[in-house]
Structures are given as structure tokens and as C-alpha cells.
Amino acid sequence: MSIKVERPGLLTSLQDLGRYGFQKYGVIVSGAMDAVSLRIANLLVGNQEGEAALEITLVGPSLTVKEDLFIAITGGDLSPQIDGEPVPLWRPVYVRKGSILSFGACRTGSRAYVAVSGGFAVEEVMNSKSTYLRGGIGGFKGRALKAGDIIQCNKMPKKSEDLFIKLKNKGGFHPFAAADWYVNPASVVNIKNKTEIRVIRGGEFDHFTPASQKQFFEQEFKITPNSDRMGYRIEGRALKAEESFELISEAVSHGTIQVPKDGNPIILLADRQTTGGYPKIAQVITADLPLIAQLKPGEKTRFKEITLEEAEQLYLEQEQKMQQLKMGLQLKKHKE
């Protein structure tokens, strides 16, 4: 089974949940920007939730499906279509051999995920299939997809076969058939409040001027075009740390908001460096990282302060909902 890339889109790469254990050698984590969408896509097609899937950015690719496939598309709505017909998100989809999966206008969010049942047949590098673009390793040949690439897929797991066959029969001569049920992402991620990202104070919060501390939570920030998988540069009224303050380089993480000398914050994301030397004003809570991943340049956001204990609670609740979702999907498979 394989997929041929006709057009690669803006930035399409294979990502899983990231490459851990090698940060002390300067090897960045990488991985999906929106890990929740990736996990759900995998669960929908019967994969392990951390399997690698295609991460698609703003302008999607055009892909020819070489063999019958079982897929799920999640994340932002980039108007996916198969042979020109709109495909619904957040559900299992049978795709007929020879069909073309393409994307159109970016309706909501900015990143979509395409998981195939069985996963993509690429080697793990340092325990992960994530593409580390700058390091040139992992994923498909260590790079983003290009026109002409042919990516092999693994055989689908046994447990997915029943649903696949059911959908295939339903599809008949149609290019695809989607299940008539779906997963509501709002049950896992706080999508309603996507313009109010929750944060806890950063390690150097106290080293910002009182005016900047206040301003950080009061003003709106705009996502600038200078934003990518490494980080989002955001703009508002400039923030100031104390003149004399110097930070010795230390670790940063997914969601760290650091403020360089020009006063415009940077939210560090999946392809961040392992360490940084700018003062950290805040840290996006893990449960809201999927919301950040779906913001696009030009959009605005605010930050709301919560406590570490609240952030931990929200994380645990989100994981509980993922657990329920997983069990619910297993039951569905048995019923279908």
C-alpha cells in the first residue's frame, strides 16, 4: 500500500508524539504541533495513538491513493476532498484505490492530520518517526514531502478490518465512504475559548517590570507571519524585563513563552531548541497546546493566568477524556 505525492502543500511532514531522551545531546523533540488531533486520528483507524501521521499546514497536499486505504483526518478544517467531493473530519474513512485526496481553503485552524490504518512504513530514528527538518532525520527521508514522493503504508491491524470492510461495502463504486458517527474534539480540547490561552507564570515572571506583568495578561497579541513549527512570534505592546537581568541558558519546553530584548514574545513549539537564554514570562498549559497549534498568522489571542495545580488538574482531566474516547471507540468497533 502506498500514497503518491502529486503536490506537497506548504509543509507536509510525518510526525508522531516526538523524540524524547536525546535532548541532552541537543536533539530537539519535534512531533505533532497538535498532539491531541494526532492521537485521535490514530485511534479512529485502530492505530496506537502515538503512531506517525501526516501533519499538513495551511495549504494541503494532493495525494494519490495507490491501494484501498483506511484513513482519518483530524485537526484544522483545510477542506479535505476526495476526487473533488468534501470528506468529513474526525471519523474513519474508506478511500478507494486510485482516488485523489486533496485540500482546499483553510476554514478553521491551521494544521490537519491524516492517519492511515497501520501507519506509514518509515524507520524510527532515535525511537521516533517524527521528522526533524533542520537535522534532516526521521520521518520520510528526514524532510518535508515533495512532489513525486511515494510513501509506503503498513498493513492495517486486524481489529480495523471489520469496520474497513463495512465502509468499503457502503462505498461501492464511490471514491470514499465515511462512518456516520464522529468524535467531537470539543469534548477533549477547550475549543470554545481558543482565543484565551491559559498559562502559568514563567520562571522569570518576577523579573519583568510591573507594567509588563500586567500588560501581558491584559492586552491582545497578534500571531505574526514569522511563525512556524519552531515557535510563534507574537506582537503586542513590547514587554520589558529589568535592565540588569541576565539569564544563564537553561531548558525550555513546548509552550514556553520567552521574551527577547525587542519585547515581542515568542511561544516555543514542537521544533524549539532544547535550551534558551531569554527570560520566560509564562508557560502555556499542556491542555491548551492544541489550541496554539491551530492559531494562524494574523489571528489574535490573550493569555489567562491559572495556577500550576489548576493546570495539572486540566491536564489530568484531558487525559481522562482521551481514555474515555479510546474505550468508546473500542466499543464502537465491536458494535459495527
Next chain:
Amino acid sequence: MLQPISGGRAKSQMKPLGDSAILVQFGAEINEDVHLRVKAFTDYLETHPFAGFLDCIPAFTSVTVFYNPLVVRRQGDSGSFSGKERSPYKIVHSILEEMVTGLEETNTDKWRVVEIPVCYGGEFGPDLEAVARHNHLLPSEVITIHSEADYLVYMIGFAPGFPYLGGMSEKIATPRHTSPRLSIPAGSVGIACSQTGVYPISTPGGWQIIGRTPADLFLPDENPPSLLQSGDVIRFKPIPPEEYKIYKVRIYEHKS
């Protein structure tokens, strides 16, 4: 140059880095004593990982420990940890505090010395002359000063395998270029103010490039994927351009 850890340590401090990482601070300034504590703690943590431990990043004065809060919390619920603590951060905090306290007896009297061949000047080191001029030296003197020192690898960061080194002589310190070059080849050896370093992969950068090593610093197919590790001592060995292709990295253990 390296001393074993001695008593009288300052108390370490911890603070959260978000809801799934914790930073353990071992001192307020960069020095070898703090570095040795960072290293001893990292070694201990990696050989005695707690349930939910994901990764760690040792830096100049701190070690940041990444964990999975869900796994930590489950362990807490199952009573594997003492007390009735519910907050994953607090559970990890108490585990790490115990580890730090237990570190007293750790003794580091062994380290690796890595000899890195460098072809100085010419096409490999386009800024060698500029560094010499800036410091009122001859290019050959810059090479001598740069290659006769021992450098301590304080940490790896910025790029895969990139060493933050301590120990460069102020006599060859030179500011960065005002505007960075778009691409510096992998292996380039550079100076930025009083720091020196080697670029493991090709990246844009503003460092003064004085030479290049044929050695690969980033080894994605090996474990560890980095030629250098925190705690190594490195020496630069000048080689002529003819030897660039037939170089050899030499690594040996040093025991005090």
C-alpha cells in the same frame, strides 16, 4: 582542572517549567563545581529513573526534568510514593529532593578527553585573519592560543551535538559579525566574544569562523547521537589541509 565534588554544597532550588517539567538549580554562576553537581545529578537520575520520567536537559547550572504527570499521579494513587500528595509536581519535587540529598558521596574522578582535528585558516577559516587583526596577533598565534587550551563541555544545546565550551583565552576573544552569514558549513570552528564552539550542522550564524573539523559532531545513527557529551574535555589539534580527509578523532579516558 576538574575537582571531585566536595562537601559544603549550597542547597539546590526547584521550580516548575510548566505542568510537566521541573528545573533543579545547582548554583547561580557558571563554574566547574556547579557543573560537576549538574553532571552527577544527571548521571544518577538516568541510572535511577522514577516512574513517569521522560527526559532531562542538563545545562550550565541546572537540570530540567521532564515527566508524564499522568504516570506520576497514578504512582501516587497506588501508594508507591510516601504521603498522600496529589500534585504530580509536588510528587516529582519530593523524589528529586531526595536524589539531590543523596548525591553527597558521588565522586567524579574520570572524564573523557576528545581530541578534535581542526584545519585552521584558508577556505576553512575565512575569519582567522580578522580574529588575529582584532587582537593584534599573527594568525599563527591565534592558532596556537586556540589549540593549546583544554575546553570543558558544559552542556550540549542550540543544535544537535553543539558544545557550549568553557576555557577559551580572552586573548583571542572577538565579537560576532554584525550580520550573520546565511549558511555556515557543518564542522566550522568559530569564536563569538569569549566563547568558542563547533557547528555540528550547517546553519546560519554570526560567529567568526577560524577553521573547520572533518569530524562529525552529530551522529544520528549512533547512540549517543553526539560525539561530545556534557563533562568531556576537548582539545583542538591543528592539522594541515592535506590531512583533512584522513583525520581521526581521538578519545581517551582520563583518570585523576
